[in-house]
Amino acid sequence: MAKRVLVETDKRLLWKLAYNMGVGAALSVHRHKRRLKRGQVFPPFLYISIINSCNLRCQGCWVDVAHKQQTISPDAFHRLIREAKAMGNRFFGIVGGEPFMHPHLLDMLAEHPDCYFQVFTNGHFLTPERARRMWQLGNVTPLLSVEGTEIVSDERRGRGGVLSKTLTGVKNALDAGVFTGVCTSVCRTNIDDLLKPEWIDRLIELGVLYTWFHVYRPMGPNPNPDLCLTQDQGVRVRKFVVEMRATKPIVIVDAYHDGEGKALCPAATGISHHINPWGGIEPCPIVQFSTESIHPDGRTLKDKFLRSAFLADFRKLAADTTRGCIVLERPDLLKQLVEAHGAADATARKTALAELGAMTPRPSQYNPAAEVPERNPLYRVAKRLFFNDFGVYAGRPPG
Ligand code: SF4
16 A cells, blocks of 8 residues: 555655645544543534435435525635634535536535545546646545445445446546545445455556445435345445455545444544534534524534534433444434424424434444454554544443
Protein backbone atom coordinates (compact mmCIF):
# COMPACT_ATOMS: atom_id res chain seq x y z
CA MET A 1 0.00 0.00 0.00
CA ALA A 2 2.84 2.38 0.91
CA LYS A 3 4.39 1.72 -2.51
CA ARG A 4 1.08 2.49 -4.26
CA VAL A 5 0.66 5.69 -2.30
CA LEU A 6 4.19 6.85 -3.09
CA VAL A 7 4.20 5.82 -6.75
CA GLU A 8 0.60 6.43 -7.84
CA THR A 9 -0.38 9.60 -6.01
CA ASP A 10 0.09 13.30 -6.57
CA LYS A 11 2.42 14.54 -3.81
CA ARG A 12 0.57 17.83 -3.26
CA LEU A 13 -2.66 15.91 -2.69
CA LEU A 14 -0.82 13.41 -0.53
CA TRP A 15 0.42 16.22 1.69
CA LYS A 16 -3.14 17.63 2.02
CA LEU A 17 -4.44 14.19 2.87
CA ALA A 18 -1.71 13.55 5.42
CA TYR A 19 -2.01 16.97 7.05
CA ASN A 20 -5.76 17.73 6.93
CA MET A 21 -7.08 14.22 7.16
CA GLY A 22 -4.24 12.40 8.93
CA VAL A 23 -3.04 14.93 11.49
CA GLY A 24 -6.21 17.06 11.62
CA ALA A 25 -8.65 14.18 12.02
CA ALA A 26 -6.39 12.40 14.52
CA LEU A 27 -6.24 15.51 16.68
CA SER A 28 -10.01 15.92 16.46
CA VAL A 29 -10.49 12.36 17.75
CA HIS A 30 -8.01 13.11 20.52
CA ARG A 31 -10.09 16.13 21.54
CA HIS A 32 -13.23 13.98 21.38
CA LYS A 33 -11.66 11.52 23.83
CA ARG A 34 -10.74 14.36 26.19
CA ARG A 35 -14.28 15.77 26.01
CA LEU A 36 -15.76 12.33 26.71
CA LYS A 37 -13.83 12.24 29.98
CA ARG A 38 -15.72 15.40 30.95
CA GLY A 39 -18.99 13.81 29.86
CA GLN A 40 -19.24 16.04 26.76
CA VAL A 41 -19.99 14.82 23.25
CA PHE A 42 -19.24 16.84 20.14
CA PRO A 43 -18.67 14.37 17.28
CA PRO A 44 -15.33 14.81 15.51
CA PHE A 45 -16.81 13.41 12.28
CA LEU A 46 -19.96 15.12 11.06
CA TYR A 47 -21.81 13.81 8.03
CA ILE A 48 -23.69 16.56 6.23
CA SER A 49 -26.49 15.84 3.75
CA ILE A 50 -26.30 19.02 1.71
CA ILE A 51 -29.20 18.14 -0.63
CA ASN A 52 -32.11 15.70 -0.72
CA SER A 53 -32.41 15.44 -4.52
CA CYS A 54 -30.89 12.63 -6.54
CA ASN A 55 -31.03 11.54 -10.18
CA LEU A 56 -31.42 7.88 -9.18
CA ARG A 57 -34.18 5.97 -7.41
CA CYS A 58 -32.32 3.20 -5.58
CA GLN A 59 -34.15 0.33 -3.92
CA GLY A 60 -34.69 0.91 -0.21
CA CYS A 61 -33.32 4.49 -0.17
CA TRP A 62 -34.50 6.41 2.92
CA VAL A 63 -33.83 9.91 1.55
CA ASP A 64 -36.77 11.89 0.16
CA VAL A 65 -35.08 12.25 -3.21
CA ALA A 66 -38.26 12.96 -5.18
CA HIS A 67 -39.57 15.69 -2.85
CA LYS A 68 -39.10 19.42 -3.37
CA GLN A 69 -35.42 20.19 -3.39
CA GLN A 70 -33.88 21.27 -0.11
CA THR A 71 -30.26 22.26 0.28
CA ILE A 72 -27.89 23.48 2.95
CA SER A 73 -27.11 27.00 1.75
CA PRO A 74 -23.49 28.15 1.40
CA ASP A 75 -23.94 30.52 4.37
CA ALA A 76 -25.31 27.78 6.60
CA PHE A 77 -22.59 25.39 5.42
CA HIS A 78 -19.77 27.85 6.15
CA ARG A 79 -21.19 28.67 9.58
CA LEU A 80 -21.47 24.96 10.40
CA ILE A 81 -17.91 24.20 9.29
CA ARG A 82 -16.50 27.21 11.14
CA GLU A 83 -18.24 26.25 14.37
CA ALA A 84 -17.14 22.62 14.01
CA LYS A 85 -13.58 23.75 13.28
CA ALA A 86 -13.65 25.73 16.52
CA MET A 87 -14.23 22.37 18.25
CA GLY A 88 -11.21 20.88 16.47
CA ASN A 89 -13.02 19.11 13.60
CA ARG A 90 -11.22 18.82 10.27
CA PHE A 91 -12.91 15.93 8.44
CA PHE A 92 -16.45 16.08 7.05
CA GLY A 93 -18.51 13.55 5.11
CA ILE A 94 -20.69 15.16 2.42
CA VAL A 95 -23.76 13.12 1.58
CA GLY A 96 -27.16 13.53 -0.06
CA GLY A 97 -29.17 12.90 -2.14
CA GLU A 98 -26.53 13.37 -4.77
CA PRO A 99 -24.10 16.05 -3.52
CA PHE A 100 -23.00 17.02 -7.04
CA MET A 101 -26.56 18.24 -7.71
CA HIS A 102 -25.90 21.02 -5.17
CA PRO A 103 -25.07 24.04 -7.34
CA HIS A 104 -22.33 25.31 -5.01
CA LEU A 105 -20.71 22.08 -3.82
CA LEU A 106 -17.12 22.60 -4.92
CA ASP A 107 -17.18 26.36 -4.24
CA MET A 108 -18.30 25.60 -0.68
CA LEU A 109 -15.48 23.09 -0.15
CA ALA A 110 -12.97 25.55 -1.63
CA GLU A 111 -13.65 27.95 1.26
CA HIS A 112 -12.15 25.53 3.76
CA PRO A 113 -8.69 24.51 2.54
CA ASP A 114 -7.71 23.45 6.08
CA CYS A 115 -10.40 20.72 6.12
CA TYR A 116 -10.80 17.44 4.27
CA PHE A 117 -14.06 16.40 2.64
CA GLN A 118 -15.27 13.00 1.52
CA VAL A 119 -18.11 13.26 -1.00
CA PHE A 120 -20.44 10.24 -1.25
CA THR A 121 -21.64 10.23 -4.86
CA ASN A 122 -23.04 8.05 -7.61
CA GLY A 123 -20.44 9.66 -9.88
CA HIS A 124 -22.84 10.55 -12.69
CA PHE A 125 -22.01 14.27 -12.46
CA LEU A 126 -18.30 13.73 -11.96
CA THR A 127 -17.18 15.21 -15.28
CA PRO A 128 -13.52 15.71 -16.23
CA GLU A 129 -13.96 19.45 -15.43
CA ARG A 130 -15.29 18.77 -11.93
CA ALA A 131 -12.58 16.16 -11.36
CA ARG A 132 -9.96 18.71 -12.40
CA ARG A 133 -11.43 21.24 -9.94
CA MET A 134 -11.27 18.64 -7.17
CA TRP A 135 -7.63 18.05 -8.01
CA GLN A 136 -6.99 21.81 -7.82
CA LEU A 137 -8.69 21.99 -4.42
CA GLY A 138 -6.76 19.01 -3.10
CA ASN A 139 -8.93 18.70 0.02
CA VAL A 140 -11.66 16.45 -1.35
CA THR A 141 -12.01 12.78 -2.16
CA PRO A 142 -15.00 11.33 -4.01
CA LEU A 143 -16.37 8.03 -2.75
CA LEU A 144 -18.38 6.52 -5.60
CA SER A 145 -21.01 3.87 -4.93
CA VAL A 146 -20.98 0.71 -6.99
CA GLU A 147 -23.48 -2.01 -6.19
CA GLY A 148 -21.98 -4.99 -8.02
CA THR A 149 -22.33 -6.21 -11.56
CA GLU A 150 -24.17 -4.28 -14.29
CA ILE A 151 -27.35 -6.32 -13.82
CA VAL A 152 -27.48 -6.14 -10.02
CA SER A 153 -26.35 -2.53 -9.98
CA ASP A 154 -28.96 -1.37 -12.46
CA GLU A 155 -31.68 -3.34 -10.70
CA ARG A 156 -30.80 -1.89 -7.30
CA ARG A 157 -30.41 1.62 -8.61
CA GLY A 158 -33.61 1.78 -10.56
CA ARG A 159 -32.57 2.08 -14.23
CA GLY A 160 -30.17 0.82 -16.91
CA GLY A 161 -26.69 2.13 -17.59
CA VAL A 162 -26.12 3.24 -14.00
CA LEU A 163 -22.94 1.23 -13.44
CA SER A 164 -21.23 2.34 -16.64
CA LYS A 165 -21.91 6.01 -15.84
CA THR A 166 -20.52 5.53 -12.33
CA LEU A 167 -17.40 3.86 -13.73
CA THR A 168 -16.97 6.81 -16.09
CA GLY A 169 -17.04 9.05 -13.01
CA VAL A 170 -14.42 6.82 -11.34
CA LYS A 171 -12.23 7.09 -14.45
CA ASN A 172 -12.62 10.88 -14.64
CA ALA A 173 -11.58 11.25 -11.00
CA LEU A 174 -8.62 8.91 -11.40
CA ASP A 175 -7.50 10.51 -14.67
CA ALA A 176 -7.43 13.87 -12.89
CA GLY A 177 -5.20 12.38 -10.19
CA VAL A 178 -7.78 12.72 -7.39
CA PHE A 179 -7.74 10.28 -4.44
CA THR A 180 -10.74 8.13 -5.24
CA GLY A 181 -12.71 5.56 -3.29
CA VAL A 182 -15.46 3.11 -4.17
CA CYS A 183 -18.13 2.09 -1.69
CA THR A 184 -20.62 -0.72 -1.87
CA SER A 185 -23.69 -1.57 0.11
CA VAL A 186 -23.48 -5.33 0.45
CA CYS A 187 -26.80 -7.17 0.24
CA ARG A 188 -28.09 -10.61 -0.69
CA THR A 189 -28.06 -10.00 -4.41
CA ASN A 190 -24.49 -8.70 -4.69
CA ILE A 191 -22.62 -10.46 -1.89
CA ASP A 192 -21.28 -13.20 -4.14
CA ASP A 193 -20.01 -10.68 -6.71
CA LEU A 194 -18.37 -8.39 -4.20
CA LEU A 195 -16.79 -10.75 -1.70
CA LYS A 196 -14.17 -11.89 -4.14
CA PRO A 197 -10.46 -11.02 -4.23
CA GLU A 198 -10.99 -10.40 -7.97
CA TRP A 199 -13.28 -7.45 -7.15
CA ILE A 200 -10.59 -5.90 -4.93
CA ASP A 201 -7.96 -6.58 -7.62
CA ARG A 202 -10.13 -4.81 -10.18
CA LEU A 203 -10.38 -1.73 -7.96
CA ILE A 204 -6.60 -1.74 -7.45
CA GLU A 205 -6.03 -2.10 -11.19
CA LEU A 206 -8.29 0.89 -11.82
CA GLY A 207 -6.22 2.96 -9.37
CA VAL A 208 -8.84 3.18 -6.58
CA LEU A 209 -7.07 3.81 -3.25
CA TYR A 210 -9.77 2.86 -0.79
CA THR A 211 -13.06 1.03 -0.60
CA TRP A 212 -15.82 1.04 1.98
CA PHE A 213 -18.11 -1.89 2.70
CA HIS A 214 -21.52 -0.84 3.96
CA VAL A 215 -24.22 -3.37 4.73
CA TYR A 216 -27.75 -2.81 3.44
CA ARG A 217 -30.21 -1.61 6.12
CA PRO A 218 -33.96 -1.85 5.46
CA MET A 219 -35.06 1.69 6.23
CA GLY A 220 -37.33 4.32 4.76
CA PRO A 221 -40.75 4.21 3.09
CA ASN A 222 -39.92 1.23 0.87
CA PRO A 223 -37.58 -1.04 2.79
CA ASN A 224 -36.61 -4.30 1.16
CA PRO A 225 -35.97 -6.84 3.95
CA ASP A 226 -35.29 -9.52 1.34
CA LEU A 227 -32.01 -7.74 0.58
CA CYS A 228 -30.79 -7.95 4.20
CA LEU A 229 -27.82 -10.16 4.92
CA THR A 230 -28.24 -13.08 7.28
CA GLN A 231 -26.05 -13.03 10.36
CA ASP A 232 -23.77 -15.65 8.76
CA GLN A 233 -23.44 -13.47 5.68
CA GLY A 234 -22.54 -10.55 7.95
CA VAL A 235 -19.70 -12.65 9.38
CA ARG A 236 -18.61 -13.49 5.82
CA VAL A 237 -18.33 -9.77 5.04
CA ARG A 238 -16.29 -9.11 8.17
CA LYS A 239 -13.94 -12.05 7.48
CA PHE A 240 -13.45 -10.90 3.90
CA VAL A 241 -12.66 -7.34 4.96
CA VAL A 242 -10.12 -8.54 7.54
CA GLU A 243 -8.53 -10.93 5.04
CA MET A 244 -8.27 -8.31 2.28
CA ARG A 245 -6.86 -5.73 4.70
CA ALA A 246 -4.07 -8.16 5.49
CA THR A 247 -3.28 -9.10 1.89
CA LYS A 248 -4.23 -6.38 -0.64
CA PRO A 249 -2.66 -2.94 -1.25
CA ILE A 250 -5.85 -0.93 -0.79
CA VAL A 251 -7.37 0.76 2.25
CA ILE A 252 -10.64 -0.86 3.33
CA VAL A 253 -13.10 0.98 5.55
CA ASP A 254 -15.84 -0.51 7.69
CA ALA A 255 -17.42 1.50 10.44
CA TYR A 256 -18.89 -1.12 12.74
CA HIS A 257 -16.00 -2.97 14.42
CA ASP A 258 -13.04 -2.11 16.60
CA GLY A 259 -9.62 -3.67 16.13
CA GLU A 260 -10.52 -6.69 18.24
CA GLY A 261 -13.55 -7.37 16.08
CA LYS A 262 -16.06 -6.19 18.67
CA ALA A 263 -19.13 -4.50 17.23
CA LEU A 264 -19.89 -0.84 17.87
CA CYS A 265 -22.32 1.85 16.79
CA PRO A 266 -20.58 5.08 15.68
CA ALA A 267 -23.54 7.17 16.84
CA ALA A 268 -23.58 5.55 20.29
CA THR A 269 -19.86 6.22 20.72
CA GLY A 270 -20.46 9.83 19.68
CA ILE A 271 -17.77 9.75 17.01
CA SER A 272 -20.26 10.82 14.34
CA HIS A 273 -23.69 12.36 13.96
CA HIS A 274 -25.59 13.59 10.91
CA ILE A 275 -27.00 16.89 9.63
CA ASN A 276 -29.93 16.62 7.22
CA PRO A 277 -30.66 19.01 4.31
CA TRP A 278 -33.13 20.97 6.45
CA GLY A 279 -30.39 21.52 9.03
CA GLY A 280 -31.76 19.02 11.57
CA ILE A 281 -29.17 17.32 13.75
CA GLU A 282 -29.77 13.56 13.78
CA PRO A 283 -27.92 10.75 15.59
CA CYS A 284 -27.16 9.10 12.25
CA PRO A 285 -28.52 9.16 8.68
CA ILE A 286 -31.08 6.41 9.28
CA VAL A 287 -32.42 7.86 12.55
CA GLN A 288 -34.41 10.62 10.90
CA PHE A 289 -35.54 12.51 13.98
CA SER A 290 -34.19 15.67 15.53
CA THR A 291 -34.76 18.17 18.30
CA GLU A 292 -31.97 20.56 17.28
CA SER A 293 -31.08 22.45 14.14
CA ILE A 294 -27.84 23.97 12.90
CA HIS A 295 -29.72 27.12 11.95
CA PRO A 296 -29.31 30.17 14.20
CA ASP A 297 -31.42 30.38 17.37
CA GLY A 298 -29.06 32.28 19.66
CA ARG A 299 -27.08 29.21 20.75
CA THR A 300 -23.75 27.96 19.44
CA LEU A 301 -23.37 24.64 17.65
CA LYS A 302 -21.32 23.48 20.61
CA ASP A 303 -24.20 24.25 22.98
CA LYS A 304 -26.67 22.44 20.75
CA PHE A 305 -24.60 19.26 20.73
CA LEU A 306 -23.48 19.36 24.34
CA ARG A 307 -26.90 20.14 25.77
CA SER A 308 -29.15 18.05 23.54
CA ALA A 309 -31.10 15.70 25.81
CA PHE A 310 -32.36 13.77 22.75
CA LEU A 311 -28.87 13.05 21.42
CA ALA A 312 -27.57 12.20 24.89
CA ASP A 313 -30.48 9.86 25.61
CA PHE A 314 -30.15 8.28 22.16
CA ARG A 315 -26.48 7.48 22.81
CA LYS A 316 -27.27 6.12 26.26
CA LEU A 317 -30.17 3.98 25.08
CA ALA A 318 -28.20 2.68 22.08
CA ALA A 319 -25.21 1.76 24.24
CA ASP A 320 -27.41 0.24 26.99
CA THR A 321 -29.28 -1.87 24.44
CA THR A 322 -26.63 -3.40 22.20
CA ARG A 323 -23.14 -3.01 20.77
CA GLY A 324 -24.85 -3.38 17.41
CA CYS A 325 -27.48 -1.21 15.77
CA ILE A 326 -30.43 -0.23 17.96
CA VAL A 327 -32.50 0.71 14.91
CA LEU A 328 -32.35 -2.82 13.57
CA GLU A 329 -32.45 -4.70 16.86
CA ARG A 330 -34.90 -2.63 18.94
CA PRO A 331 -36.86 -0.17 16.78
CA ASP A 332 -39.57 -0.24 19.48
CA LEU A 333 -37.23 1.29 22.08
CA LEU A 334 -36.08 3.93 19.61
CA LYS A 335 -39.70 4.80 18.84
CA GLN A 336 -40.43 5.26 22.57
CA LEU A 337 -37.40 7.53 22.88
CA VAL A 338 -38.48 9.66 19.92
CA GLU A 339 -41.98 9.98 21.38
CA ALA A 340 -40.70 10.78 24.89
CA HIS A 341 -38.61 13.65 23.51
CA GLY A 342 -41.21 14.81 21.03
CA ALA A 343 -38.44 14.71 18.42
CA ALA A 344 -39.55 16.00 15.06
CA ASP A 345 -39.86 13.68 12.10
CA ALA A 346 -37.01 15.09 10.04
CA THR A 347 -38.18 13.67 6.72
CA ALA A 348 -40.19 15.44 4.02
CA ARG A 349 -42.61 12.49 3.81
CA LYS A 350 -43.44 12.68 7.56
CA THR A 351 -43.93 8.95 7.96
CA ALA A 352 -40.67 8.06 9.75
CA LEU A 353 -42.34 7.25 13.08
CA ALA A 354 -44.85 4.90 11.43
CA GLU A 355 -41.99 3.28 9.51
CA LEU A 356 -40.15 2.71 12.79
CA GLY A 357 -43.29 1.21 14.29
CA ALA A 358 -43.65 -1.18 11.35
CA MET A 359 -40.08 -2.48 11.50
CA THR A 360 -39.38 -6.10 12.33
CA PRO A 361 -36.48 -6.46 14.77
CA ARG A 362 -33.50 -8.20 13.18
CA PRO A 363 -29.89 -8.93 14.07
CA SER A 364 -27.18 -6.39 13.31
CA GLN A 365 -23.39 -6.33 13.50
CA TYR A 366 -23.45 -7.43 17.17
CA ASN A 367 -22.46 -11.09 17.08
CA PRO A 368 -20.19 -11.96 20.04
CA ALA A 369 -19.98 -15.63 19.01
CA ALA A 370 -18.22 -14.70 15.79
CA GLU A 371 -15.92 -11.75 16.44
CA VAL A 372 -13.14 -11.44 13.87
CA PRO A 373 -10.11 -9.45 15.12
CA GLU A 374 -7.97 -7.51 12.65
CA ARG A 375 -5.04 -9.44 11.23
CA ASN A 376 -3.23 -6.44 9.84
CA PRO A 377 -1.34 -4.83 12.78
CA LEU A 378 -1.65 -1.35 11.22
CA TYR A 379 -5.44 -1.47 11.38
CA ARG A 380 -5.27 -2.83 14.93
CA VAL A 381 -3.10 0.05 16.10
CA ALA A 382 -5.05 2.69 14.13
CA LYS A 383 -8.35 1.46 15.54
CA ARG A 384 -6.97 1.26 19.07
CA LEU A 385 -5.96 4.91 18.78
CA PHE A 386 -8.72 6.43 16.67
CA PHE A 387 -11.69 4.15 16.15
CA ASN A 388 -13.06 2.13 19.03
CA ASP A 389 -15.88 2.34 21.53
CA PHE A 390 -14.01 4.93 23.67
CA GLY A 391 -15.25 3.05 26.73
CA VAL A 392 -18.93 3.87 26.21
CA TYR A 393 -19.98 0.22 26.61
CA ALA A 394 -17.92 -0.30 29.80
CA GLY A 395 -19.98 -1.67 32.66
CA ARG A 396 -22.97 -2.35 30.43
CA PRO A 397 -24.40 -5.79 29.85
CA PRO A 398 -23.14 -7.13 26.50
CA GLY A 399 -26.48 -6.55 24.74
S1 SF4 B 1 -27.79 3.51 14.94
FE1 SF4 B 1 -27.32 1.80 13.53
S2 SF4 B 1 -27.13 2.77 11.51
FE2 SF4 B 1 -26.98 4.42 13.05
S3 SF4 B 1 -24.77 4.62 13.44
FE3 SF4 B 1 -25.58 3.19 14.97
S4 SF4 B 1 -25.21 1.17 14.07
FE4 SF4 B 1 -25.08 2.68 12.39
